[in-house]
Amino acid sequence: MTGLSHVVSKYWMIFSIAIVDRFTYRTDFLFGTLMRFMPIVTTIFLWSAIFEGSSKNEIAGLTRDGVVAYYLLTMVGRAFSSMPGLAASIASDVRTGALKKYLTQPVSLIGYLLASRAAHKLVYYAIAIGPFALVFWLCRGYFPGWPSATVTISFIVSLILGFIIGFAFEALIGMMAFWLLEISSFNYIFITLIYVLSGHMFPLDLAPEPWATALKSTPFQYLAYFPAMLFLRGDKMAPSDVVAAVATEFVVAVGLLAAVYWIYRLGLRRYSAFGG
DSSP: OHHHHHHHHHHHHHHHHHHHHHHHTHHHHHHHHHHTTTHHHHHHHHHHHHHHHHTOSOBTTBOHHHHHHHHHHHHHHHHHHOOTTHHHHHHHHHHHSTTHHHHHSSOOHHHHHHHHHHHHHHHHHHHHHHHHHHHHHHTGGGSOOOOOHHHHHHHHHHHHHHHHHHHHHHHHHHGGGGTOSOOHHHHHHHHHHHHHHTSSSSOGGGSOTTHHHHHTTSGGGGGTHHHHHHHHHGGGSOHHHHHHHHHHHHHHHHHHHHHHHHHHHHHHHTOOOOOO
16 A cells, blocks of 8 residues: 555646646636637537528537537537647657656656646646636527436546547557657647547538448547537437446547557667767
């Protein structure tokens, strides 16, 4: 127990320091957070025009209100799962040799990054909770109502698991630097693909078959599409199916995190750093 408590206290310290660091530039952080809500207005106008032009009440099972609610919820999902700069940071540490500080100190690179990113998200939502609450209250008419307790809890769990999955994907891209000198092109392609494959660009139901089914079978859906649809349609599912769906996401999150540790260990076998 002593060893476990030492590990917990060590990463709790990292988490606490990261929170203080985020609040250092709180004004910039606040304005950056507020600007994230600007696309909501254009989204509402865009989809209102699409539905008026199509003369349909529903598209792929989604009404205009349903689509707007979906995009609001994907903003929440992506706020948890997006990891800006993580892959580039890992690649930079590998390329410059800064990675060696994690090899000579009793701190794991993966553990450190997880703790610091968790702190970042905590600070983000501490600042964004007010704007989020206001926007959702103003847009409450687009939602069919608040889901059941089972669905609400499952939604929150899915967001936390989405954080782990998003972290794992970015970390895997960053660790390509163990084998490649430059990963910026891969990172750009990955970010672009994620925007589409996660359902952040459009609801995956709008894709023609068999592509819609294929897209909803990938782990990328957990970054935006899955939490949003769980909130909107979870009450139409049996409670056991809701729990099973979140359990599947849990397995995916654990599997990807294990893959991150495995790839990291493989990368260290061919890593060399000199000087300093």
